[in-house]
Amino acid sequence: MNLYMNLAELLGARIEQGLYRPGERLPSVRALSLEHGVSLSTVQQAYRQLEEAGLVSPRPKSGYFVAEHLSMPALPAISRPAQRPVDISQWEQVLELVRANPRPDVIQLGRGMPDIESPTLKPLLRSLAQLSRRLDMPGLYYDNIHGNLGLREQIARLALDSGCTLAAGDLVVTTGCHEALSTSIRAVCEPGDIVAVDSPSFHGAMQTLKGFGMKALEIPTDPVTGISLEALELALEQWPIKLIQITPNCNNPLGYIMPEARKKALLTLAQRYDVAIIEDDVYGDLAYTYPRPRTLKSFDEDGRVLLCSSFSKTLAPGLRVGWVAPGRYLERVLHMKYISTGSTACQPQLAIADFIAQGHYQPHLRRVRAQYQRARDQMSDWVTRYFPPGTRASRPQGGFMLWVELPERFDTLRLNRALLEQGVQIAVGSIFSASGKYRHCLRMNFAARATPQIEAAVRKVGETACRLLAQDDNGG
Amino acid sequence: MNLYMNLAELLGARIEQGLYRPGERLPSVRALSLEHGVSLSTVQQAYRQLEEAGLVSPRPKSGYFVAEHLSMPALPAISRPAQRPVDISQWEQVLELVRANPRPDVIQLGRGMPDIESPTLKPLLRSLAQLSRRLDMPGLYYDNIHGNLGLREQIARLALDSGCTLAAGDLVVTTGCHEALSTSIRAVCEPGDIVAVDSPSFHGAMQTLKGFGMKALEIPTDPVTGISLEALELALEQWPIKLIQITPNCNNPLGYIMPEARKKALLTLAQRYDVAIIEDDVYGDLAYTYPRPRTLKSFDEDGRVLLCSSFSKTLAPGLRVGWVAPGRYLERVLHMKYISTGSTACQPQLAIADFIAQGHYQPHLRRVRAQYQRARDQMSDWVTRYFPPGTRASRPQGGFMLWVELPERFDTLRLNRALLEQGVQIAVGSIFSASGKYRHCLRMNFAARATPQIEAAVRKVGETACRLLAQDDNGG
Ligand SMILES: Cc1ncc(COP(=O)(O)O)c(C=O)c1O
Ligand SMILES: Cc1ncc(COP(=O)(O)O)c(C=O)c1O
Numbered sequence: 029m030n031l032y033m034n035l036a037e038l039l040g041a042r043i044e045q046g047l048y049r050p051g052e053r054l055p056s057v058r059a060l061s062l063e064h065g066v067s068l069s070t071v072q073q074a075y076r077q078l079e080e081a082g083l084v085s086p087r088p089k090s091g092y093f094v095a096e097h098l099s100m101p102a103l104p105a106i107s108r109p110a111q112r113p114v115d116i117s118q119w120e121q122v123l124e125l126v127r128a129n130p131r132p133d134v135i136q137l138g139r140g141m142p143d144i145e146s147p148t149l150k151p152l153l154r155s156l157a158q159l160s161r162r163l164d165m166p167g168l169y170y171d172n173i174h175g176n177l178g179l180r181e182q183i184a185r186l187a188l189d190s191g192c193t194l195a196a197g198d199l200v201v202t203t204g205c206h207e208a209l210s211t212s213i214r215a216v217c218e219p220g221d222i223v224a225v226d227s228p229s230f231h232g233a234m235q236t237l238k239g240f241g242m243k244a245l246e247i248p249t250d251p252v253t254g255i256s257l258e259a260l261e262l263a264l265e266q267w268p269i270k271l272i273q274i275t276p277n278c279n280n281p282l283g284y285i286m287p288e289a290r291k292k293a294l295l296t297l298a299q300r301y302d303v304a305i306i307e308d309d310v311y312g313d314l315a316y317t318y319p320r321p322r323t324l325k326s327f328d329e330d331g332r333v334l335l336c337s338s339f340s341k342t343l344a345p346g347l348r349v350g351w352v353a354p355g356r357y358l359e360r361v362l363h364m365k366y367i368s369t370g371s372t373a374c375q376p377q378l379a380i381a382d383f384i385a386q387g388h389y390q391p392h393l394r395r396v397r398a399q400y401q402r403a404r405d406q407m408s409d410w411v412t413r414y415f416p417p418g419t420r421a422s423r424p425q426g427g428f429m430l431w432v433e434l435p436e437r438f439d440t441l442r443l444n445r446a447l448l449e450q451g452v453q454i455a456v457g458s459i460f461s462a463s464g465k466y467r468h469c470l471r472m473n474f475a476a477r478a479t480p481q482i483e484a485a486v487r488k489v490g491e492t493a494c495r496l497l498a499q500d501d502n503g504g
Numbered sequence: 505m506n507l508y509m510n511l512a513e514l515l516g517a518r519i520e521q522g523l524y525r526p527g528e529r530l531p532s533v534r535a536l537s538l539e540h541g542v543s544l545s546t547v548q549q550a551y552r553q554l555e556e557a558g559l560v561s562p563r564p565k566s567g568y569f570v571a572e573h574l575s576m577p578a579l580p581a582i583s584r585p586a587q588r589p590v591d592i593s594q595w596e597q598v599l600e601l602v603r604a605n606p607r608p609d610v611i612q613l614g615r616g617m618p619d620i621e622s623p624t625l626k627p628l629l630r631s632l633a634q635l636s637r638r639l640d641m642p643g644l645y646y647d648n649i650h651g652n653l654g655l656r657e658q659i660a661r662l663a664l665d666s667g668c669t670l671a672a673g674d675l676v677v678t679t680g681c682h683e684a685l686s687t688s689i690r691a692v693c694e695p696g697d698i699v700a701v702d703s704p705s706f707h708g709a710m711q712t713l714k715g716f717g718m719k720a721l722e723i724p725t726d727p728v729t730g731i732s733l734e735a736l737e738l739a740l741e742q743w744p745i746k747l748i749q750i751t752p753n754c755n756n757p758l759g760y761i762m763p764e765a766r767k768k769a770l771l772t773l774a775q776r777y778d779v780a781i782i783e784d785d786v787y788g789d790l791a792y793t794y795p796r797p798r799t800l801k802s803f804d805e806d807g808r809v810l811l812c813s814s815f816s817k818t819l820a821p822g823l824r825v826g827w828v829a830p831g832r833y834l835e836r837v838l839h840m841k842y843i844s845t846g847s848t849a850c851q852p853q854l855a856i857a858d859f860i861a862q863g864h865y866q867p868h869l870r871r872v873r874a875q876y877q878r879a880r881d882q883m884s885d886w887v888t889r890y891f892p893p894g895t896r897a898s899r900p901q902g903g904f905m906l907w908v909e910l911p912e913r914f915d916t917l918r919l920n921r922a923l924l925e926q927g928v929q930i931a932v933g934s935i936f937s938a939s940g941k942y943r944h945c946l947r948m949n950f951a952a953r954a955t956p957q958i959e960a961a962v963r964k965v966g967e968t969a970c971r972l973l974a975q976d977d978n979g980g
């Protein structure tokens with residue numbers, strides 16, 4: 029990484045953490061140059077990058093200031109799901125979401141697509157094309173069941189950034205994070221077992237529990253610090269829980285990063301009650317702060333954490349390349365992987381391995397992270413502006429998803445139906461609960477660059493919500 | 505298809521079916537020209553193609569004769585597995601097989617690789633490269649859960665050749681036939697259920713039953729006509745069977761094609777006892793006869809057949825593109841597909857759709873089918889020549905796998921271990937049985953063009969088997 033990029037990330041992190049407050053004056057170029065032992069022009073470059081990211085603004089003759097924040101809605105309350113294991117429902121709503129074809133006339137704020145138009149992805153496409161021209165046709169062979177070795181080596185190298193020391197042999201490549209999750213769940217649990225989950229929680233993981241006949245126990249979750257350890261401990265005391273399934277970094281849908289102390293405490297709990305943990309880190313590399321947060325896995329001493337991830341959010345989902353570091357469950361996961369797909373498509377694996385090896389991964393991350401952070405502020409601002417008074421929203425620390433909470437009596441299923449006629453789609457809140465809670469919530473994707481079209485779409489969501497609420501108030 | 509190719513396939517089929525016997529004189533060019541209303545040169549072209557395929561040979565001044573067959577070993581006996589449901593074992597042996605990396609110093613006769621060096625695959629690589637250069641980057645998006653529509657349309661069109669009328673909406677694209685099988689099995693069965701299987705049977709399907717906790721009931725199977733309907737009926741009478749899992753066309757590992765009358769009778773049985781059928785058709789397009797055999801699915805009237813297949817054997821396995829036509833289980837299969845991988849890699853799907861739409865699929869099939877048929881004869885000949893007296897072998901009607909049966913007391917696990925030191929690998933027979941039978945059998949791949957290296961490898965297998973048998977006879 030360049031010097032100026034390093035510096036920009038450092039300053040960005042300080043601003044993000046609140047060390048410098050909105051409107052506050054930032055250290056002068058000269059002061060920073062002295063503090064960090066870099067040239068004046070390096071500092072200027074760093075400031076220019078932060079300016080582009082919308083984090084700082086220059087004032088003529090007085091230096092750089094932390095950008096006045098765009099307005100922000102209040103945070104959602106801590107969730108209070110039912111405290112007993114339930115069978116999972118909501119498949120119909122999920123199917124509706126994942127069945128939708130991209131349509132030029134519908135703006136899909138509901139899907140989990142990253143921005144794939146970033147120019148920093150170009151080298152990946154180049155690698156894909158080059159592989160297709162190679163005479164030895166490496167993309168056509170059955171892959172080894174573990175996955176391509178070169179790719180696993182690159183993934184192991186990247187894992188160092190989250191504090192994890194892994195060898196290629198500790199990793200199994202999967203067909204997306206989906207397969208990482210489902211092989212992991214089946215490696216640990218039998219039908220009928222109880223799994224504790226954060227709540228709201230990624231619908232894919234919950235549908236997997238449903239599909240394999242497990243029960244979900246939804247644990248209250250704080251929109252800033254994550255799963256409630258107190259509630260989790262009570263649950264572990266009360267129920268024969270086999271597994272904790274959780275997304276501690278850049279949570280989907282809430283966007284929080286679980287503080288490090290709580291991560292350690294969670295692991296201690298898991299050890300005490302001898303349960304396994306599936307850690308979904310699919311958004312972890314998209315944390316806005318640098319360095320990226322540590323994984324639970326990085327604190328794991330006895331192989332009880334199965335770390336699941338993929339390149340679907342950081343690069344592109346159509347590649348379907350994910351991985352799992354299954355700890356002590358390696359052999360079971362291999363069996364589950366064998367029966368689920370046999371092996372993963374070769375060419376995408378090889379192209380990604382090239383992309384990382386040639387040093388393109390970090391610059392790409394830097395760019396999209398900054399873009400998503402800017403877009404989060406923009407989206408939050410639109411929500412304050414266009415949504416009904418009293419609307420609450422998450423304050424994501426990474427990724428590209430905003431969780432919006434409307435008044436308790438609101439029904440986002442109805443909202444979604446009204447929106448589809450207007451060419452907008454959202455993800456309804458109920459799919460993020462095993463038992464169909466969060467009907468008054470929705471999730472919106474802010475990965476796409478903020479255009480007037482996107483603003484118009486968000487505005488439609490807000491205004492339609494206002495209209496439906498007013499109808500209800502008039503007994504309509 | 506060209507006229508001469510049509511004619512060549514027809515004649516090839518007649519020879520294959522024994523209408524003309526080895527050494528017999530074939531109809532004259534003139535007679536065929538009259539019979540089929542084609543030009544003399546068309547008939548000559550057809551004969552030249554059959555000559556290239558090693559099926560006929562010209563004798564100066566007397567016309568064309570059916571090639572004297574290479575020598576052929578006797579057929580294996582009909583299998584006699586235990587008549588009760590068993591838990592499936594053999595995962596360690598399967599893992600050993602699928603974990604093996606391609607190594608330049610080992611000739612892998614054990615894997616299920618087709619020949620991917622055929623020049624008729626070139627347009628597929630071209631499509632892959634072109635897709636990577638497209639500015640709209642179609643390979644990067646999340647695919648619809650059903651799979652790419654264009655590809656499903658092409659698959660539906662191809663299905664007509666096996667007598668199946670399917671619409672794109674009846675199909676779900678999967679990550680290889682593996683995923684088609686595992687989503688189908690889970691769509692129909694619960695843990696503990698009993699599944700009737702042909703025997704020997706594809707290890708992947710059986711490991712799937714194991715992974716999901718089902719029991720396999722292995723049904724005696726004839727090496728020429730397939731699963732014994734009599735034994736199956738007895739089993740259906742005696743046990744609460746939920747599902748029949750079967751590979752009726754170009755069976756792996758035995759290579760037979762189940763006669764049409766038996767296919768219909770099987771379906772009638774399934775209806776009578778109200779069980780579902782998973783039909784694995786992954787080698788069906790590689791039948792040596794033309795037109796290709798019909799699927800069970802093509803006779804299915806009430807949606808009880810789940811047809812599973814992929815392009816892994818006809819094109820290339822590294823693409824990981826398969827499909828399932830799940831009949832009345834569509835909705836359940838979609839749920840299982842969602843939780844197993846979410847969706848399938850896009851670029852391989854798009855490239856295959858291009859390849860078929862541009863008319864490259866049938867010419868490719870014609871070429872590899874003829875090659876595999878030739879290679880089968882060659883491989884059979886080598887087995888007669890180099891294997892211990894009394895060795896039996898299958899007579900595949902399609903695909904590229906030969907099943908070899910050594911004397912009852914023989915142990916192919918030991919053989920495989922001895923062979924690995926010599927740079928050859930085979931598939932041991934025991935993985936094709938739920939309960940580890942067929943220890944005296946092995947399977948060899950004959951997809952690769954017959955080179956002196958391949959012959960040397962087969963010879964090593966045979967001679968090592970002779971040596972081990974002699975050791976045993978000497979009490980060693
Ligand atoms: C938290 C979480 N985990 C896993 C996934 C699935 O990722 P993939 O597309 O790699 O299967 C998603 C994507 O929607 C997600 O949000
Ligand atoms: C009968 C049979 N079914 C299915 C498969 C798996 O096919 P795929 O590689 O498409 O998952 C194989 C390959 O080994 C096979 O032989």
